Amino acid sequence: MNEEVLASKYVFVDFDGTLCEYRYFGHVSGKTVDPDGRSLGGQSLKELLFDTYDEVRPLKTMQEILKKLDPEKIYVLGAIVTSNEINTKIKWLRKHYPYIKEENMIFVADLDIKIDVLKEYKKKLNINFEDMAFVDDKITTIRHAEEQGIPSYHITSFVY
Numbered sequence: 001m002n003e004e005v006l007a008s009k010y011v012f013v014d015f016d017g018t019l020c021e022y023r024y025f026g027h028v029s030g031k032t033v034d035p036d037g038r039s040l041g042g043q044s045l046k047e048l049l050f051d052t053y054d055e056v057r058p059l060k061t062m063q064e065i066l067k068k069l070d071p072e073k074i075y076v077l078g079a080i081v082t083s084n085e086i087n088t089k090i091k092w093l094r095k096h097y098p099y100i101k102e103e104n105m106i107f108v109a110d111l112d113i114k115i116d117v118l119k120e121y122k123k124k125l126n127i128n129f130e131d132m133a134f135v136d137d138k139i140t141t142i143r144h145a146e147e148q149g150i151p152s153y154h155i156t157s158f159v160y
């Protein structure tokens with residue numbers, strides 16, 4: 001897909017698996033659980049509490065595409081498990097995507113509210129959904145966004 005679909009739009013981009021590889025300490029996923037039995041995806045609680053993003057590589061395609069866009073219109077819409085993740089993700093973004101403004105970095109604790117966040121930003125920015133683009137790596141989230149009328153793309157739409 002041509003990255004021109006993002007030009008002049010307010011672009012909301014997921015973090016894990018979209019701006020960077022989805023891989024931590026040599027693994028992608030797993031059945032790691034915390035002491036209370038809650039799933040932590042592939043990460044241990046120790047990994048979530050400390051700076052785990054030093055070794056995570058950025059996706060070069062997204063770096064190249066986003067660098068060409070208006071930085072005022074680029075938003076990160078990522079998910080977190082712990083509040084510490086916000087700081088480590090912001091630090092990582094500053095290093096690999098320095099043109100993205102920190103005030104445009106949004107992190108939510110529940111993937112299901114990403115669509116609600118997009119709706120609220122539509123109101124805040126006083127724009128139409130056609131003025132937005134949402135890029136994510138989770139098909140279910142993309143489908144949900146499209147059902148709401150939000151132009152949405154899987155990360156593989158931009159891989160070349």
